[in-house]
Amino acid sequence: MNQSSQTLLSVNNLATHFATEEGIIRAVDGVSFELKRGETLGIVGESGSGKSVTNLSILRLIPEPPGRIAGGEVIFNGQDLYALTNEEMRRIRGRRIAMIFQDPMTSLNPFMRISKQLMEITRLHLGYSKSQAYEHAVSMLELVGIPDARARVDSYPHEFSGGMRQRVMIAMALSCEPELLIADEPTTALDVTIQAQILELIKDLKRKTGTSVILITHDLGVVAGMTDHIIVMYAGRIFEQARTLDLFRAPANPYTKGLLRSVPDPTSEQGELYQIPGLPPDLANLPKGCPFAARCERAEEICGREYPPFVEVAPDHHSLCHFAMEVYATSKRERESRIAAPSATGNAILPVTNQTSPSNTSLANENLR
């Protein structure tokens, strides 16, 4: 892997295994990617796809045993994180790589004032004095948009709403101006209007601080508006990897395509929703060939027999599939025909309302008078 100065993080062939009663679970199996400075990478997958384990592995937060980093390397700023001592790693965590978790209710200490929790980090990592750290805590809360920050900094977590707590988590994560922020489902526990606030906040802070972000989510809508690159994971493997626009324009993997078609789009009308049949595979007993074969529309005999290749269908666009090129070509063709015939479904439905609404309007107005 070439290490240009622009590359902040490169993960090469990462493998994380868990020993269970049913055998070894390969939760992450040969994951590689690079993240440039200032970029946002989205990791998408369903539960059990290995997206969270990938990031816990980067931070060396895998509980051992039963977990074990079975192979691969993580190079952060030219430094191999797996070669560091625990002490050195602790200095990177929180200081240079920060993480925010899904549930802001459980990741804050309920017995400690917000101020103390925020001060802990800067005092530990940056050696701030008490008063310096306190002032910094207030300014961080202001940065993440907590109104009346000075008055609220001494509150306890339960005095904040869910959205506010997530803002506190973000303030905490950004306290030491980390180079990399890993956000694991940061908005999943929040309501949509609060989710929009938090996503805007992360975008805005990214612009201000230049932090790189890894955004882990199951929501394709969230990554669509937030990221430069996307990785789609399934059963511990990268199934597709591309620039965000390319992935949505021309997905080259049947799993990605299925995911995209199974999410209703609130801005347009759809008929029956596509459903990916079946269930994600049991990671302890993975089939021999492609782990997605049993649920795949495009699967043929070879898929159950041979592990698929990781194909580069276009520059910077990879897909793990025996038919990657064909799927990619089909997606491109479908997109072209969609552009040629814009929103055929919308037109088909519109006339109905057009016919009824004028008469209804007059009727309704009469009723109100």
Next chain:
Amino acid sequence: MNLQPQVSNANPPLPVHAQTDTGENALLSVRDLKVHFDLGGGGVFDKLTGKGERRVVKAVDGVSFEIKAGETLGLVGESGCGKSTLGRSILRLTEPTGGEVIYKNKNLARLSSREMRLERRHLQMIFQDPYASLNPRMTVGQIISEPIETFALAHGQEKERSVRELMEKVGLSARFIKRYPHEFSGGQRQRIGIARALAVNPDFIVADEPISALDVSIQAQIMNLMDKLQREMNLTYLFISHDLRAVRHVSDRVAVMYLGKIVELGAAREVYEEPLMPYTKALISAAPVPDPEKEATRQRIVLQGDVPSPINPPSGCRFHTRCPFMVAECKSVEPSLVEIRPRHFAACIRISPSEPHIETVAPGATPGLNNVSSIQKQ
């Protein structure tokens, strides 16, 4: 779930108003339903120590709507807006403190608990958490047959046959009849929950966040299953969810709730494409779209602040603390649901049938206010 709005030529529009709409084809109508939780306080001691008023959570505060046979009414809103309480109070799983729920000429809110138990044969519920809503010590067969036994609908061989049929109907192999809930995935457990609800052959189902705990690819399976069952068994759904995308997909009509009130109600297509209320607009624009090109060009209305506490909620329009179009009257006048467009209702004093777009309403004007007062007099 028919995606076409219910407004069609075959069904001539009834000259109706949301509060008084008792169209013949309504399966269930809810009138001025209230669920208040008294938190105490406000006693002599509190008044002396300055703690002040009695504290009441008005989880559902005067909600009226109706559901037609065979349709899906989606109910959306943020957490704490009272949508689950509303769903539960229709089935009396939470006791309503006021108002009526009319089903087949009976007011469910007034029935004795024995009478209500009998009615639950026709009104069932699907719960959010398939992990918590199934008894872990009962086999799937026992879980699904329990309601059949309760209502003595079938016995012995016949009962077992109907359990097997139900399992196949919801996409579970009848081979699993002797298995326990923990042996199933989340999506499969939700299928068990659906089979249990269907066991008594109900008319009406309240589905409270039925897909929220599930993975994306499984959500689509459950939505399609519910759609299929609705067509096969002529079911009527109240589909409660905070997921705006899912609600649009499954619903014929949509009701938007905010702090215990319905603030907008209309055909799903209209509510999503031409929302009237500033709150609905913000809610819809906040839902991320799985398309980066749309995301890049879309105007997003980001609301400031959180949903206020439902304990002693804001006066007047409850949304006024976050509304970008707030005027002085919004703090004092409580808007009621007005038919702004045919069968499309909204509760906002700043809009009216002649001025449906708040953006074009003159600053400070309240054209809807006249309508509100006329309706309150009725």
